[in-house]
Amino acid sequence: MAGAAVLGRLSWLLAELVETVRETPRVVSLVLDVPGWAGHRPGQHVDVRLTAEDGYQAQRSYSLAAPAAGERLVITVEQLEDGEVSPFLVEELRPGERFELRGPIGGYFVWDGAADGPLQLVAGGSGIAPLMAMLRHRAEAAVDVPATLLYSSRTLEDVIYREELGRLAEGDSALTVAHTLTRAQPDGWEGYARRIDGEMLREVLGPPDSGATTFVCGPTRFVEVAADGLVGLGYDPSRVRTERFGPSGR
Amino acid sequence: MSFITRGFRGRREPGDSGRIPPGQYETHDFPVLSAGPTPHTPLESWSFTISEGGEELARWSWDEFRALPSETVTKDIHCVTKWSKLDTTWEGVSVDTLLDGIETGAAYVTAWCDGGYTTNLPLEDVTGGKAWVAFSYDGEPLDPEHGGPARLLVPHLYFWKSAKWVRGLRLMDEDEPGFWESLGYHLYGDPWREQRYWGD
Amino acid sequence: MKLDGNAIGGLLGEIFVEELTIARSTCGSCGAVREVGALSVYAQAPGAVVRCPDCDAVLLRIVRSESRIWLELQGVSCLELRAPGV
Numbered sequence: 001m002a003g004a005a006v007l008g009r010l011s012w013l014l015a016e017l018v019e020t021v022r023e024t025p026r027v028v029s030l031v032l033d034v035p036g037w038a039g040h041r042p043g044q045h046v047d048v049r050l051t052a053e054d055g056y057q058a059q060r061s062y063s064l065a066a067p068a069a070g071e072r073l074v075i076t077v078e079q080l081e082d083g084e085v086s087p088f089l090v091e092e093l094r095p096g097e098r099f100e101l102r103g104p105i106g107g108y109f110v111w112d113g114a115a116d117g118p119l120q121l122v123a124g125g126s127g128i129a130p131l132m133a134m135l136r137h138r139a140e141a142a143v144d145v146p147a148t149l150l151y152s153s154r155t156l157e158d159v160i161y162r163e164e165l166g167r168l169a170e171g172d173s174a175l176t177v178a179h180t181l182t183r184a185q186p187d188g189w190e191g192y193a194r195r196i197d198g199e200m201l202r203e204v205l206g207p208p209d210s211g212a213t214t215f216v217c218g219p220t221r222f223v224e225v226a227a228d229g230l231v232g233l234g235y236d237p238s239r240v241r242t243e244r245f246g247p248s249g250r
Numbered sequence: 251m252s253f254i255t256r257g258f259r260g261r262r263e264p265g266d267s268g269r270i271p272p273g274q275y276e277t278h279d280f281p282v283l284s285a286g287p288t289p290h291t292p293l294e295s296w297s298f299t300i301s302e303g304g305e306e307l308a309r310w311s312w313d314e315f316r317a318l319p320s321e322t323v324t325k326d327i328h329c330v331t332k333w334s335k336l337d338t339t340w341e342g343v344s345v346d347t348l349l350d351g352i353e354t355g356a357a358y359v360t361a362w363c364d365g366g367y368t369t370n371l372p373l374e375d376v377t378g379g380k381a382w383v384a385f386s387y388d389g390e391p392l393d394p395e396h397g398g399p400a401r402l403l404v405p406h407l408y409f410w411k412s413a414k415w416v417r418g419l420r421l422m423d424e425d426e427p428g429f430w431e432s433l434g435y436h437l438y439g440d441p442w443r444e445q446r447y448w449g450d
Numbered sequence: 451m452k453l454d455g456n457a458i459g460g461l462l463g464e465i466f467v468e469e470l471t472i473a474r475s476t477c478g479s480c481g482a483v484r485e486v487g488a489l490s491v492y493a494q495a496p497g498a499v500v501r502c503p504d505c506d507a508v509l510l511r512i513v514r515s516e517s518r519i520w521l522e523l524q525g526v527s528c529l530e531l532r533a534p535g536v
Contacts, residue, residue, distance in 0.1 A: 010463035014253060047460040050255040056275070057252065058260050061457065082279070084261040092257045099255045105459035108471040108487020220451055241488070246451040285492050285499040287452070287506060330496050366508070410496050430496050434513040434520035447515045 012049065013037065015073065015101040017093050023076065023160045027126060028090050029065060032073045032101070039068040040104030041112050042133040043215070043243075046075065049100040050085060060085045063130035063217075063243075064104065067137035073101075076160060078126040109215065109243045113143035117211030121149040122196070122226045124218025127245055128160050131217055135175070139168055146174045150204045152196050152222065154183040178204045196222070198229040208235045220244040269326055270334050271441035277333040282395045285429065289364035289394075289415050296399060298383065300352060302421035307352050312399065316385070318343045323382065325405035327412070328441040340403055342384030345376045348419070356421035360428060361402050364415040368428035370437065371404065371411060373421070380406055383416060408439040408446070451494060455487040458498050461512060462486070465521060468534050478527035479507035 015032040022028050045063040066074040079090040093099070111119060111134045119138065121131040128151055138147060153159045159179060169177040180192030180200065192200055205214070214235065216226045223244045230240050262275045270276055293312040300308040310318070322341045328334045359376055362368050375381070384403040385392055392398035397414030404411045410430050431437050436445040444450060455471050462470040471487035482504040489509060490501045497513035502525070509525040523529070 010460060012252070045456070045459070049252065050258040050260075051252040052258050052260055053254055056260050056262065058258075061460065082261075088255075088258050097256055098253065099258075100253050102460060102463075105463060106456045106471050106487065107469040108485050109454070109456050220453065242454055243456055244451075244453045246453050246457075246494075281494070282451070283495045284451070285495045285497075286501060286508070430513070433497060433511050433522050434515065434518065435496060447513075447518065 010047075010102045010105065012100045012102045014098045015048075016098045017095050018072070019095060020090075020093075024158050026158070027076060027078045027160050029074050029076045030089060030093075032075065034071050034073055034101060037071045037073065040064055040073075041107075041110045042067050042137040043110040043130045044104035044106045044133075045130065046073070046101050046103035047105065048075075048085070048089075049102075050088065051100070058085050061105070063133070065129045065132050065136075067133055067140060076126060076129040076132075106243075109217075109241050111137075111213065111215065113138060113141060113145060115213065117145070117213055118209060119145055119147040120205050120212050120214040121147070121151075122201070122205075122214065122216040122218075122230075123149065123151045124196070124222030124226070125153060125158070125245075126160065127216075127218030127222065127243070129217075130243060131215055132161055134215070135165075135168060138175075139172070144174075148176045148178070148205055150178050150180070150196070150201065152180045152182060152218070155181055156184075156186050156189075176204070196226055196229065198232050201226065201229045202233055205230075208233060208239075210236075210239075212239065214240045215243070216240065217243040218245060220246045269336055271328055272444045273446075274328055274332055274334040274441065277335055279333075280335060280338075280396065281329070281331075281333060283329065283331065284395075284414075285367060286365050291364050291399070291415070291417075293399060297417065298348070298400070299418040300348060300421070301418060302354055302356060307354075307421075308348070310348075315343065315383075315400070318347055320344075320385075321382070323403075325403075327405050327409050329409040330435065330439070330441075330446050334441075339388055340382065340384040341386035342382030342400070342403055344379065345381040345383065345402075345419070346379065348383065349377060352421075354421045356423055358422040358425045360420045360422055360426055361411075361413040361416050362418055362420060363413050364417055366429075367413055367415070369402075369411050369413045370422070370426050370428045370431055371407070372425065372438075375407065376402075376404060376419070380404065406440075408436075408441050410435065411439055451492075453491045453493055455485070455489040455491055455500065457491050457493055458500070458512070459487075461498060461514065464514075465512070465519060466531075468532055470531070472532065474530040475509060475526045476528040476530075477502040477505065477507055477509060478525050480505040481527075 015034045019031040062075040065076040296312045382403045402413040402416040492499045500510040511522045513520040
């Protein structure tokens with residue numbers, strides 16, 4: 001199993017909602033119990049499928065926000081205003097109820113500390129989810145590798161996992177967390193206060209380090225600005241891995 | 251049958267059932283579906299051509315195209331991905347106008363587009379007031395995301411036939427499968443007979 | 451809207467036995483070699499279209515109906531996969 005990112009054919013499993021955890025006004029984490037789950041690596045995602053009584057189906061992908069823990073999974077869902085699936089998952093689904101899920105998916109956007117080199121993370125909005133799985137794994141498994149996160153959010157109350165990130169950074173001198181708030185900042189705010197750009201990337205992540213792997217995740221436009229910014233700083237594109245979130249239209 | 255998710259309905263409307271083809275749901279959005287990056291051909295370089303067997307039979311620059319008589323039509327459109335949108339308003343040049351004066355024995359056309367997309371249709375499905383090259387949607391110039399500056403509009407067939415960023419029609423003797431028709435999608439695509447895929 | 455190869459990982463998992471997002475594909479147009487996870491994906495369409503991020507050439511196309519899957523790989527001149535069980 002070592003080295004295999006996915007264990008054979010994907011089949012639909014039934015996930016049961018254990019608990020809904022409110023993260024921010026628009027975002028919740030769903031703690032799920034999935035009998036038959038064979039484990040996953042930080043950064044991987046699942047496909048979720050909902051079927052209405054008349055057979056109508058909708059499918060979406062969600063990143064796993066926590067590292068492997070037996071049959072327990074955590075996905076973090078942002079409630080989209082005109083969404084079809086997210087409002088259901090956030091507002092309608094009740095503990096004990098179930099829906100279909102398959103995974104884990106994605107061997108490309110994965111970090112489990114096996115490779116050497118520092119870990120660099122750039123997140124936009126709910127793009128923090130898979131990167132949080134990586135940071136949680138790093139803390140749990142005590143992976144001895146420096147890590148840096150640059151996290152862009154609209155306002156302070158939109159920062160997902162804010163307290164946990166604060167605690168992780170406080171207790172670990174090898175972890176740096178930098179925030180930028182793009183729409184509004186609280187009084188006395190000392191972090192960045194603008195959209196991500198090359199200068200911010202350079203200040204937070206530093207120059208291209210031949211050993212580092214950089215993961216960028218968020219809305220498509222955010223990822224493009226960040227990835228272009230990194231390449232502009234001289235980062236080797238093959239060491240920058242991107243995961244764009246966008247409408248999947250299924 | 252998949253596991254039914256209690257309470258899930260999806261973003262669907264009880265539509266006017268007589269106007270919604272089988273298997274379709276009504277939407278009030280206008281989803282953007284794309285097979286590639288949005289082309290941005292400058293109008294000065296844009297042209298529309300009708301050709302047959304490699305020979306160009308007619309060509310219009312953007313200004314010449316816009317000088318042609320156009321009409322405003324209101325149509326229902328049906329996408330093979332199951333959404334239907336009723337009463338959409340378009341302004342465009344009828345394909346009949348573009349083919350006016352062209353003599354041909356061809357039975358089919360292939361529409362070709364910036365970005366490489368193609369789709370095939372019987373000639374009789376783009377003539378007789380059934381098809382337009384549309385440059386305006388809902389009273390505004392057609393957005394590049396939705397196929398601007400001009401797209402083919404053939405509302406009686408599934409909307410993948412209404413090729414975005416259309417640049418010309420090739421008159422063909424054979425019905426040659428286009429971009430989606432060569433990969434499982436029905437050659438003809440009548441939403442009322444639910445002709446989505448090969449063999450339907 | 452452009453996504454990454456990961457976005458169709460689930461769909462690819464219905465076709466290929468092993469994880470395809472870490473397979474390496476060679477673009478038949480420009481020769482660029484990339485992991486499938488790094489390719490550009492247009493998934494909001496009647497099907498999924500996977501393009502070379504360097505030259506935009508179509509590498510792979512997938513259409514999925516309820517009961518059938520169509521796959522075209524004409525744009526890929528070479529696909530390097532990990533052997534199963536490795």
